[in-house]
Amino acid sequence: MTTLFDGYRLGDLRLPNRVVMAPMTRVRAAAGGLATPSMAAHYAQRATAGLLVSEGVQPSLIGQSNPGTPGLHTEEQIAAWRPVTAAVHTNGGRIFAQIMHGGRVSHPDTTGLQPVGPSAVPAVGNVFTPNGPQPAPMPRALDTAEIPEHAHSYAAAARAAIDAGFDGVELHGANGYLISQFLSSNANLRTDRYGGPVANRIRFAVEAVSATVDAVGADRTGIRLSPGGTFWGVEETEVPELYAALLHELARLQVAYVHLEATADEEVLVGLRRAWPGTLIMNPVVPMGPKQADRAAADHWLGLGADLISFGRAFIANPDLVERLRNALPLAPVDEATFYEGGDAGYLTYPAYQYPA
Template sequence: MTTLFTSYRLGGLTLPNRVVMAPMTRVRAAAGGLATPSMAAYYAQRATAGLIVSEGVQPSVIGQSNPGTPGLHTDEQVAAWRPVTAAVHANGGRIFAQIMHGGRVSHPDTTGVRPVGPSAVPAVGEVFTPTGPQPAPTPRALDTTEVPEHARSYALAARRAVDAGFDGVELHGANGYLISQFLSSNANLRTDRYGGPVAHRIRFAVEAVSATVEAVGAARTGIRLSPGGTFWGVEESDVRELYTALLTELARLDVAYVHLEATADEETLVALRRAWPGTLVMNPVLPMGPKQTGRDDADRWLGMGADLISFGRAFIANPDLVERLRGSLPIAPVDEATYYQGGDAGYLTYSAHQYAA
């Protein structure tokens, strides 16, 4: 019988369990988007996960969304990541880099340049900047000739990720960032080959994944998706048709996995599981919603056809989450005030479960 603690073969990797550490922004990078020794310790503490997916990593200056996030577009950034991946591997773990292009969810005060997007439509809400939250600016609509360059930026970052020692990459196609903006029917108002009907709206995602597969191989390439999600004000018409079409194209590319968020109704999610013939990583609860993923959620989705289960916030305060789940031990609460504050407090200060003497 398959359980959360049954091993799983993912591409060229053997995962000792089916627990995935979901990508979570922690804004602890040094100036220049460099990974730090504290980041190496943070990920190494959580290496018992079957697979770690890193925080979002920008593939270019213009792709950076938040201040304090790491990059994979310079030689210095690659060198800074190597001790992180080495620490995870030394502790017996496996780690993919999540490649995240923010698109319109950015600000000139963060990057020094005007954000870009599929259309000149601003995100809904305030974006983070070095001086605090500010209203999301109106992005510059990409010219048709520019779009392939931004699709290729994922592949260039993926090459650097492998050079830095990552076992693979996950393209961030969810939560209102650039790939998600192209999938959207209200952030993407284009009338060229990248906008309008479903076949056009999925084109950017397919080109980004295709370029990445060509760069590092299908077995090292995954993608995260949030069907029907409304992060940063995106909307999607024809959700089931849109994602079924996208999954059909991804299946032709034979990518390592699709990572779905529970942003649609269960009937739609189950239909997408049936439409996807490959490995499914399932995040069973709404990201940043009122509930954290628990053992019951994981077991239920394993029974419904998911292969791997991702846990987000529970990993922040529980570096030994796999052991806690295995032993039905208490899950420690997280201090939300330390999510993005920087420093080691609320980052490296959570301990493993203390057994009574």
């Protein structure tokens, strides 16, 4: 029987276990979207994971969603990431960069630019800005001719990530951000080749992944998806058909992995597992939902055919999460007040488990 602590081959990488640190926004970047020494220490502390996936990294200024997030679209940003990846590798780890284009989930106060999206439909809710939460603004609908530029921005950021020392990249196709907006049936009201039927709604995702595969190779390219998710007000019709069609195209491209979130019924997710012939990372709970991933949830999904299991909040408070899971040690609680407040508190201050003397 497969366990969390068995090794796994992911492309050219040999993972010592099947525990993945999920991408989590922590807004600790310096001005200009630069990675910092604290970020290097944070990821290095968690390098015992089979694979680390970084926080979402914007591929362009217009792709930035939140203030305080890092980028991979300038030479200075690439240079700032190199000590982070070096620290992870020195500690024996492996790390992919998650490339995240926010699309309509952004604000002019953050970027100085009007957000863009598939259609002129604003996200639901307040977005983070340097001046506090504000209602999501009206995005500008992308012209058909400029959509390939945004699809190729993922590939450009992927090349930058490899230059910065990352082992690969994960395209953020989930949680209501740009790829997810194109998959949506209410954020995407287009009538051209990028909107309407399933074959058109998956086109942007396929073009972004294809460009990234061409740029850095299929074995260095993954994608995260949230089937049926409703983050930022997105809705999706024909969910099983939509994602089956997308997975068919991703299989043709032979990407390194698909990373699914538990945003649909288990029956739907198991069907997608059967439809996907490659490596599957499963995030067994809804991100930021009421439940936190644990060993029982991980074992359940390994039994259903997942290859790797990603943990989010558990990794924030437990830098030694792999050891705690392996030895059935208690997990430290996370302080949600420090998620996005900046600084090292709640970022570098969680200790490893202290065994009794």
